[in-house]
Amino acid sequence: MSLLSATLDTIPANIIYGISYLSSAHGQQIQERAYQEIQDIYPDGDAWEKCLVEERVPYVTALYKEILRYFTINPLSLPRQSISDIDYNGVIIPAGTLFFLNAFAGDYDENHFIDPYTFNPERYLGDVDGTP
Numbered sequence: 001m002s003l004l005s006a007t008l009d010t011i012p013a014n015i016i017y018g019i020s021y022l023s024s025a026h027g028q029q030i031q032e033r034a035y036q037e038i039q040d041i042y043p044d045g046d047a048w049e050k051c052l053v054e055e056r057v058p059y060v061t062a063l064y065k066e067i068l069r070y071f072t073i074n075p076l077s078l079p080r081q082s083i084s085d086i087d088y089n090g091v092i093i094p095a096g097t098l099f100f101l102n103a104f105a106g107d108y109d110e111n112h113f114i115d116p117y118t119f120n121p122e123r124y125l126g127d128v129d130g131t132p
Contacts, residue, residue: 082099
């Protein structure tokens with residue numbers, strides 16, 4: 001499987017899950033907030049043209065980050081291979097070892113996300129520690 005072929009399932013699935021959630025009662029509130037914030041930034045209705053070259057609506061950015069986090073399509077990420085020996089708690093993991101990262105566990109880690117099982121785009125507003 002290549003990275004290109006992997007996107008044939010994951011991107012449409014994320015879009016479908018995101019749209020499905022936005023059709024719920026809570027999702028309708030999220031849509032209204034996103035729409036209002038788009039209108040605030042682009043009062044002349046030129047958001048469609050400008051969104052291709054700029055990202056100026058923080059709530060919409062937070063919304064797509066939350067969609068990608070909340071709807072983990074592939075619970076195990078593509079394998080990675082260590083390039084050098086790793087000392088993990090006194091045990092040496094040799095270079096060349098394959099790792100499968102548990103993306104689902106990372107996306108729902110209560111040590112990193114407050115109330116991780118709740119769909120909440122606001123968690124990314126003002127995020128200074130990085131992105132998922």
